Amino acid sequence: MIRDLRGKRVLVVGGAGFIGSHLADRLLVSGVNDLAVMDNLFLGKRENLADATRRGAKLFVRDAEDLSALDAVFAEFRPDVVFNCATKALNYSFTDPADAFLTNPKVAVNLLERLRENRYATLCHFSSSEVYGSAVYQPMDEDHPLHPTTTYAAGKAAADLALQSYVRMFDLDAFILRPFNNFGPRQNSKPPLAGIIPLTVRKILRGEAPEIHGDGTQTRDFTFVTDTAALVVEFFAKVPRGDAVHIASAQVRSVQEIIEKISGIMGVPMERVVRKPARPSDVAAHFASTKKMETFGSFAFTGFDDGLRATIEWLKADLAGEEKT
Numbered sequence: 001m002i003r004d005l006r007g008k009r010v011l012v013v014g015g016a017g018f019i020g021s022h023l024a025d026r027l028l029v030s031g032v033n034d035l036a037v038m039d040n041l042f043l044g045k046r047e048n049l050a051d052a053t054r055r056g057a058k059l060f061v062r063d064a065e066d067l068s069a070l071d072a073v074f075a076e077f078r079p080d081v082v083f084n085c086a087t088k089a090l091n092y093s094f095t096d097p098a099d100a101f102l103t104n105p106k107v108a109v110n111l112l113e114r115l116r117e118n119r120y121a122t123l124c125h126f127s128s129s130e131v132y133g134s135a136v137y138q139p140m141d142e143d144h145p146l147h148p149t150t151t152y153a154a155g156k157a158a159a160d161l162a163l164q165s166y167v168r169m170f171d172l173d174a175f176i177l178r179p180f181n182n183f184g185p186r187q188n189s190k191p192p193l194a195g196i197i198p199l200t201v202r203k204i205l206r207g208e209a210p211e212i213h214g215d216g217t218q219t220r221d222f223t224f225v226t227d228t229a230a231l232v233v234e235f236f237a238k239v240p241r242g243d244a245v246h247i248a249s250a251q252v253r254s255v256q257e258i259i260e261k262i263s264g265i266m267g268v269p270m271e272r273v274v275r276k277p278a279r280p281s282d283v284a285a286h287f288a289s290t291k292k293m294e295t296f297g298s299f300a301f302t303g304f305d306d307g308l309r310a311t312i313e314w315l316k317a318d319l320a321g322e323e324k325t
């Protein structure tokens with residue numbers, strides 16, 4: 001399977017968010033002909049696309065769950081390739097479990113239907129390691145059972161299953177990339193939807209105490225976001241139809257280690273950390289098998305500590321800007 005992004009018209013759905021905006025930046029230096037982003041700005045921001053729009057990317061502020069909005073964007077932009085990064089943050093599933101679930105299969109099926117109608121040629125869909133729930137075995141390969149513990153994760157799994165069934169039924173050119181936890185600049189730091197790294201840095205910068213839920217032994221496998229964007233572009237050419245492939249750097253850290261590391265860099269004593277009760281449905285352990293992705297090439301990942309320092313620097317500037325406005 002060889003696909004080529006060069007000269008193509010590329011649409012990134014959910015591209016004003018964290019990973020999608022880095023993907024947009026990467027695509028723009030990868031020879032694509034024209035790039036557009038479709039995002040309803042649920043969590044995405046125009047500022048994330050400042051570089052991309054300067055380089056000519058177009059932003060459609062539209063909802064991809066709405067078929068007429070999607071059709072209008074397709075009619076105007078006429079994409080060859082679609083990347084689907086649209087989702088509503090995991091933590092949102094605790095406040096609106098139904099909407100958090102439904103966004104994922106709705107957007108995926110809308111895009112799969114347009115693919116079936118030959119409105120574009122290729123769909124690259126973003127899954128999540130959350131579809132696995134807590135590891136039954138480690139490292140977790142792509143055949144690990146799907147045991148979603150949140151409606152967010154169940155929606156992500158439903159979207160993956162929809163894609164694979166459409167490919168089996170109609171031989172569509174669609175495939176799944178499945179990142180593990182990402183971190184880096186542009187990740188949302190505002191509660192209640194923020195993840196552990198940006199939330200902890202934000203709290204410290206605001207003079208608040210960092211928090212650990214549960215005993216802190218929960219582990220995640222972390223990848224710096226620009227590495228993910230680079231790998232998505234690289235894998236685009238090669239992943240077979242209907243297949244799912246991890247994107248992970250096998251840098252596993254516990255919540256306790258993350259808080260210690262951030263506190264150390266930012267000069268906050270660990271005694272200040274507040275212990276909170278464990279959250280129901282928090283995944284206990286994630287450690288990705290990278291065997292399958294290594295069949296597509298070898299990669300030099302950004303080290304966790306270097307990535308963390310870059311993230312902290314970015315958040316300092318971002319929060320300083322937020323306070324001014």
Ligand SMILES: NC(=O)c1ccc[n+]([C@@H]2O[C@H](COP(=O)([O-])OP(=O)(O)OC[C@H]3O[C@@H](n4cnc5c(N)ncnc54)[C@H](O)[C@@H]3O)[C@@H](O)[C@H]2O)c1
Nearest residue numbers: 014017018019039040042043044064086087126128181182
């Ligand atoms: N961040 C991570 O650690 C991580 C890990 C594994 C997988 N992923 C996956 O990567 C993808 C991108 O995640 P992210 O971290 O960048 O999240 P994000 O929330 O920053 O980006 C998602 C974007 O989708 C947009 N969106 C939501 N609903 C939409 C709709 N109906 N129509 C159009 N746009 C909509 C949001 O406004 C946001 O900009 C998602 O599929 C996510 O499941 C992320």
